[in-house]
Amino acid sequence: DAGITQSPRHKVTETGTPVTLRCHQTENHRYMYWYRQDPGHGLRLIHYSYGVKDTDKGEVSDGYSVSRSKTEDFLLTLESATSSQTSVYFCAISESPRDEQYFGPGTRLTVT
């Protein structure tokens, strides 16, 4: 299994509070991704990174920001959480954008 972890695994927070999710890899893969997964929508890309300090938006980036200060860490921040951001968030890594992606175990976020 690829060495990829996510923390926390579960979080409940209140509307309007900031939340940061962490993804950590030990594979030294260049590309890292944040997805959200909701019933009927599959996996939707939020943001991705193609190197340290190099990030770009995905299809559902509004309300989210990311940072990558080290190869192994990719942070996803919800500046002011809303109930529509209740979801399961997955981090993934790959060597190139068209290669197999390895996924973390996911973080279940509930915004009340």
Next chain:
Amino acid sequence: TQLLEQSPQFLSIQEGENLTVYCNSSSVFSSLQWYRQEPGEGPVLLVTVVTGGEVKKLKRLTFQFGDARKDSSLHITAAQPGDTGLYLCAGAQYGNKLVFGAGTILRVKS
């Protein structure tokens, strides 16, 4: 509108039955991947198909990439309860990132 349309969205069958899941698009892909996801876990790659018309077999699972590289199918023979899960297809467009379909939820009852 999803770039990749998967059908059916949900499938509930008895152990031993055969089934086919479809992944369709109007776009051409350089390759297409199939993932399986079990509850509480992240998706795991099953196979990648690259060549138009390609057929790959993985035990009881047969994957096919359409001749025009716009569609793919996954056929499972003699389904077992262990096949239960969410099946996702993901297409790679030339020079771009993967795009995922919405998935097919498969439940195999014993």
